[in-house]
Amino acid sequence: MLDPVVAHLVAEKPAILDRFARYLRIASVSTDPAFSDSMEDARRFLLARLQEIGLHGVRMLDAGSGQPAIYGEWLGAKDAPTLLIYGHYDVQPAGPLEKWVTPPFIPTERDGRIYARGASDVKGSTLIALETVAAFLAVEGECPVNVKIILEGEEESGSPSLPEIVSRHSEVLAADAMLSADGGRGSLDGPTINVGMRGLARLEFSVITAEKDCHSGKYGGAIRNALHEMAALVASLHDHNGLVVVPGFDAGADEITEERRRETAAFAFDEAAFLGDIGAQPRGDGAYSMRERLTLMSCIDVNGMWGGYTGTGSMTVIPQRASAKLTMRLAPGNSPQQALDAVEAHLRNGLAPGCRFLVHRSEAACMPYTLRADHPLVLAAQTVLRATAKSEPVLIRHAATIPIVSLFKEKLGLDTLMFGFHLPDEDIHAPNEFFRLTSFDEGFNAWPRLLRELSKFAPNALRG
Amino acid sequence: MLDPVVAHLVAEKPAILDRFARYLRIASVSTDPAFSDSMEDARRFLLARLQEIGLHGVRMLDAGSGQPAIYGEWLGAKDAPTLLIYGHYDVQPAGPLEKWVTPPFIPTERDGRIYARGASDVKGSTLIALETVAAFLAVEGECPVNVKIILEGEEESGSPSLPEIVSRHSEVLAADAMLSADGGRGSLDGPTINVGMRGLARLEFSVITAEKDCHSGKYGGAIRNALHEMAALVASLHDHNGLVVVPGFDAGADEITEERRRETAAFAFDEAAFLGDIGAQPRGDGAYSMRERLTLMSCIDVNGMWGGYTGTGSMTVIPQRASAKLTMRLAPGNSPQQALDAVEAHLRNGLAPGCRFLVHRSEAACMPYTLRADHPLVLAAQTVLRATAKSEPVLIRHAATIPIVSLFKEKLGLDTLMFGFHLPDEDIHAPNEFFRLTSFDEGFNAWPRLLRELSKFAPNALRG
Numbered sequence: 001m002l003d004p005v006v007a008h009l010v011a012e013k014p015a016i017l018d019r020f021a022r023y024l025r026i027a028s029v030s031t032d033p034a035f036s037d038s039m040e041d042a043r044r045f046l047l048a049r050l051q052e053i054g055l056h057g058v059r060m061l062d063a064g065s066g067q068p069a070i071y072g073e074w075l076g077a078k079d080a081p082t083l084l085i086y087g088h089y090d091v092q093p094a095g096p097l098e099k100w101v102t103p104p105f106i107p108t109e110r111d112g113r114i115y116a117r118g119a120s121d122v123k124g125s126t127l128i129a130l131e132t133v134a135a136f137l138a139v140e141g142e143c144p145v146n147v148k149i150i151l152e153g154e155e156e157s158g159s160p161s162l163p164e165i166v167s168r169h170s171e172v173l174a175a176d177a178m179l180s181a182d183g184g185r186g187s188l189d190g191p192t193i194n195v196g197m198r199g200l201a202r203l204e205f206s207v208i209t210a211e212k213d214c215h216s217g218k219y220g221g222a223i224r225n226a227l228h229e230m231a232a233l234v235a236s237l238h239d240h241n242g243l244v245v246v247p248g249f250d251a252g253a254d255e256i257t258e259e260r261r262r263e264t265a266a267f268a269f270d271e272a273a274f275l276g277d278i279g280a281q282p283r284g285d286g287a288y289s290m291r292e293r294l295t296l297m298s299c300i301d302v303n304g305m306w307g308g309y310t311g312t313g314s315m316t317v318i319p320q321r322a323s324a325k326l327t328m329r330l331a332p333g334n335s336p337q338q339a340l341d342a343v344e345a346h347l348r349n350g351l352a353p354g355c356r357f358l359v360h361r362s363e364a365a366c367m368p369y370t371l372r373a374d375h376p377l378v379l380a381a382q383t384v385l386r387a388t389a390k391s392e393p394v395l396i397r398h399a400a401t402i403p404i405v406s407l408f409k410e411k412l413g414l415d416t417l418m419f420g421f422h423l424p425d426e427d428i429h430a431p432n433e434f435f436r437l438t439s440f441d442e443g444f445n446a447w448p449r450l451l452r453e454l455s456k457f458a459p460n461a462l463r464g
Numbered sequence: 465m466l467d468p469v470v471a472h473l474v475a476e477k478p479a480i481l482d483r484f485a486r487y488l489r490i491a492s493v494s495t496d497p498a499f500s501d502s503m504e505d506a507r508r509f510l511l512a513r514l515q516e517i518g519l520h521g522v523r524m525l526d527a528g529s530g531q532p533a534i535y536g537e538w539l540g541a542k543d544a545p546t547l548l549i550y551g552h553y554d555v556q557p558a559g560p561l562e563k564w565v566t567p568p569f570i571p572t573e574r575d576g577r578i579y580a581r582g583a584s585d586v587k588g589s590t591l592i593a594l595e596t597v598a599a600f601l602a603v604e605g606e607c608p609v610n611v612k613i614i615l616e617g618e619e620e621s622g623s624p625s626l627p628e629i630v631s632r633h634s635e636v637l638a639a640d641a642m643l644s645a646d647g648g649r650g651s652l653d654g655p656t657i658n659v660g661m662r663g664l665a666r667l668e669f670s671v672i673t674a675e676k677d678c679h680s681g682k683y684g685g686a687i688r689n690a691l692h693e694m695a696a697l698v699a700s701l702h703d704h705n706g707l708v709v710v711p712g713f714d715a716g717a718d719e720i721t722e723e724r725r726r727e728t729a730a731f732a733f734d735e736a737a738f739l740g741d742i743g744a745q746p747r748g749d750g751a752y753s754m755r756e757r758l759t760l761m762s763c764i765d766v767n768g769m770w771g772g773y774t775g776t777g778s779m780t781v782i783p784q785r786a787s788a789k790l791t792m793r794l795a796p797g798n799s800p801q802q803a804l805d806a807v808e809a810h811l812r813n814g815l816a817p818g819c820r821f822l823v824h825r826s827e828a829a830c831m832p833y834t835l836r837a838d839h840p841l842v843l844a845a846q847t848v849l850r851a852t853a854k855s856e857p858v859l860i861r862h863a864a865t866i867p868i869v870s871l872f873k874e875k876l877g878l879d880t881l882m883f884g885f886h887l888p889d890e891d892i893h894a895p896n897e898f899f900r901l902t903s904f905d906e907g908f909n910a911w912p913r914l915l916r917e918l919s920k921f922a923p924n925a926l927r928g
Contacts, residue, residue: 198681202778211743217662217864220793221763222754223744227788228702228766234695240816242688279675280687280784281818290686299685302692303781308768309789314666314826316791317767320744324691325773327780329684352704354745362778400681 003452008135009444016131016440017114019049023123024107024116030067030090030157039067039153042089046070046151053134055149061169066161067153071172074133075146081459082146083451084175084414085133086404087126087182088155091118092429099431112437119435120426125181126151128421128443132451144455148175152404155182158364159403166411177377177462178408179450183418186396188425189268191389193381194418197398197405198295199330199368201340201361205347207233208356210320213308219318227307229352230322236350237300237343242283248342250298254333256288264292267396294399298331298339329401336365366406369416370397376461377417380453388445413463419450467916472599473908480595480904481578483513487587488571488580494531494554494621503531503617506553510534510615517598519613525633530625531617535636538597539610545923546610547915548639548878549597550868551590551646552619555582556893563895576901583899584890589645590615592885592907596915608919612639616868619646622828623867630875641841641926642872643914647882650860652889653732655853657845658882661862661869662759663794663832665804665825669811671697672820674784677772683782691771693816694786700814701764701807706747712806714762718797720752728756731860758863762795762803793865800829830870833880834861840925841881844917852909877927883914 009016028042029035043060047070050058055072062068070089075082094104094117102108107116114124129149136143150173154161166173186192209224239245254260269291275282284293293299307322309315328339340361351357371378373395385393408414421443427433454462473480492506493499507524511534514522519536526532534553539546558568558581566572571580578588593613600607614637618625630637650656673688703709718724733755739746748757757763771786773779792803804825815821835842837859849857872878885907891897918926 198684200681200780204778209745214742214744215864216763216765216767216791216793217664217862219742219744219758220662220765220791220863221757221761222747222863223739223742224706224747225765227769228698228706231695231698231766231769232702232704234692235699238692238696240696242692242816275687278678278683278687278784280678280683281673281816283686283688293685294683297685299680301680301684301689301780301782302695302772303680303779303783304772304774305691305695305786306770306774308766310768310770310787314668314789314791314828315767316664316765318765319767322769323774325778327680327684327778329680352706352745364778398681399684399686400679 003448005132005135005139005448006445008139009131009448012131012135013440016127020114020124020127021107023127024114024119025105027105028090028118029093030154032093039090043068043070043153046089049130050149053130054137061150061165061172063161063164063168069153069165070151071149073148074137074143076142077144077146077455080145080455081176081457081462082148083454084173084178084408085129085147085149086152086178086180087122087129088152089126090153090156091123092121092156095431101432113434114437115432115434117433120422120433121428122182122420122422124435124439125184125420125422125443128440128447129179129181132447135448136451144452148173162404163407163411166407170412173412175412175414176459178414178416180404180416180418181420182404183402184420184422184424186267186424188423190391191385191393192267192396193378193385193393194398195373195378195395196332196370197368197400197402198298199334199336199406200366200401201328201330201336202326202364203340203343203362204323204325204360206321206323206358207351208321208358213320214318216316216318223318224352224355226319226322229355230305230307230324233347233350234302234305234324236346241285243285244298244300246300246342246346249339250331250334252333252335252338253298253331256292256296260296261292263395264289264295267291267394295397296331298329298334300326300328300343302326329399330368332368332370334368336367366401366403367410369405369409371415371417375415376454376457377415380450381417381419383453384446384449387449388442415462419447467912469596469599469603469912470909472603473595473912476595476599477904480591484578484588484591485571487591488578488583489569491569492554492582493557494618496557503554507532507534507617510553513594514613517594518601525614525629525636527625527628527632533617533629534615535613537612538601538607540606541608541610541919544609544919545640545921545926546612547918548637548642548872549593549611549613550616550642550644551586551593552616553590554617554620555587556585556620559895565896577898578901579896579898581897584886584897585892586646586884586886588899588903589648589884589886589907592904592911593643593645596911599912600915608916612637626868627871627875630871634876637876639876639878640923642878642880644868644880644882645884646868647866648884648886648888650731650888652887654855655849655857656731656860657842657849657857658862659837659842659859660796660834661832661864661866662762663798663800663870664830664865665792665794665800666790666828667804667807667826668787668789668824670785670787670822671815672785672822677784678782680780680782687782688816688819690783690786693819694769694771694788697811697814698766698769698788700810705749707749708762708764710764710806710810713803714795714798716797716799716802717762717795720756720760724760725756727859728753728759731755731858759861760795762793762798764790764792764807766790793863794832796832796834798832800831830865830867831874833869833873835879835881839879840918840921841879844914845881845883847917848910848913851913852906879926883911
């Protein structure tokens, strides 16, 4: 028997797609001040829609500066859990316009796909969540769970205001768990549930070997060169297979058990295709699969390194200063503090005598995150996806970091189920981004069921 | 008995200093097109003076483009050697004007020094040579040797046209040896004779690990990072003491014999002061003195290294390309070809599997140069300096490279005696450059004697 809310969404699909098109026409690029009017338009569009579907307390939440978030709530489900639903209304810049087949802010349907900037990231999945709430209120006059919706306006700019928004409005945002429209499906081949991601830490450092740049004719061979010392330090982070050799760097990380390895292997992953897409060479000694290295092990990448003369031609200088920026992805169990301490100590220990070392640790760090496999959010998602996708969902960990998940865990104690319906090939952050029309069908089928499943749990059960 | 030519120079000193001041007022900066009128003025000044003192064939020698050189000759000394006298009329840019006590192109006398850009490098020493020839012709109506004077206009720009000028005018410039007004005295403490210099070779290379920059969240730990590979390659050039460990790099270099070491030690050199001036840290394991490393051993310096994101803040990128520029100073016996081959092979061998390597060797290479201790140029300089400086001259090798010496050796087969009278503390290439008035006295005393000494040799004896 078809769920009446699902039936309503299916019937409303033409109207929803019309709203989707109107939403996509708003060029809500948060990183470029030239688009500030469009950001305003996007907020008006969402505020009006949240009002229209019957949410309460619809308003903007801000941090005193930056782009405000949009908020609305429906809290009429007595004794049921409260779910904070997260999405973002800003989009990436369109990038090189000449590479778009049709203009980025004129949504165009081709081959069952809607092409537009923001279609996949993340306006499509956001509308699925909103329309689900709208459909419950329209059809049943109520939701099975309490709902608080927060739609951020700076996700594509690194969420600079979100920590302050969450801190200022922590009582408003209090909930039992979070559902994120961002964080899409992991595979074209079958259902997945994201049960974790790596953490992130950032470090910038410089090596100084003299008070000024010196002439290589006068001093060459007699004095230290900052670029040589920098190279030695950076080279000392990895072995020749590209594996991290910094003592203590991954000491706190969870053991890679046979069970973990089996879970990881359950996700079909084509290593050759993964490398081939970018023409890259693999790191590692073969002891672990690429997927294991990506999700269960911490890593270090130097993101930038510079010093001396980098213009055209040649300059016979012995540079006195060299600098590097690095980021670390942190395995479950590791922490930014531990990883940064280990790397900083290793670099200091490796420094040649008498050389100076300057270091800056970024505040913008994220803990790794794990949603345990028997968490009600996972159990509910499994039940839903088994029914709708007709196959057993694979639990996967993300290689990347999703800062909002760490943020809401840290500030509000919320676990997050990522339940977006975008797919990994939809060219987000690139020209010709698209969203599949069939993903609306799949989302309409799944989201109402998810809210019903979650309503079966006691509010406390969803908390950690 | 005072040499009449020396006596004439001493008597003419006020007029010569007046000419020096006029010459210094000409802002002959070759690197900046804004000074092209002044470059023209400097050429007019020199052409007029060479005519005035009685040289023949006074004209400009050019390469079809760039700044022409000034030329003049006196070839009336039958059976005597022919000396090509080298200087340059261009000067370094003045640099930060606010750091000059008096303006750079208004020569000012303070404490027995003339302050002006180009005073030490190399207008003062150039005038000493010119005025010596002028004094011979004025007093004796002839020179003891045949003289060809070439004054270059692009030395401070790296002499881009000089090879072509020398090639085009090789018959005009044919001589038995060269005397250079550039290449000054090595020490404030006593006379020195430059008997060699290191060679120079240049290499730029890049490492490419993927077709595009990749996101460290998606790929971190699974793929090679061009900056890591670059760091490993650069680090592999030296051991932890900063000594080169590239196989074959210095294989052809002359053995560092006990005799060489004694010669090197004869030059007083304060290692602590040398390092202290620039706040630098030493390379080396103590097996060789700093002066030995600077003059008898080849070295490598990376002059620039870059890749990835180098702006403010953080970018989670795995760079696909990293680049470095390096120069090598080459010990006597080494060669650019050999050194470049060794370094390139070492880098290629060290490359991680599958990574791409791009390399560019610069054409602008110089052989190391040695003037043997029993060469007539050295013997003549010793005789002169013993008499005028009243102490035994120390034979020293230069750590740096003097490309014109290699050039004239290679193209015309000439050995070069550097016989400038500037001193190493005169802030060349820096604000408040100066030249000591006493250096004129010392130069006036020495240059006439040098030409007389050289006239005693058969022309053939000066050739190699």
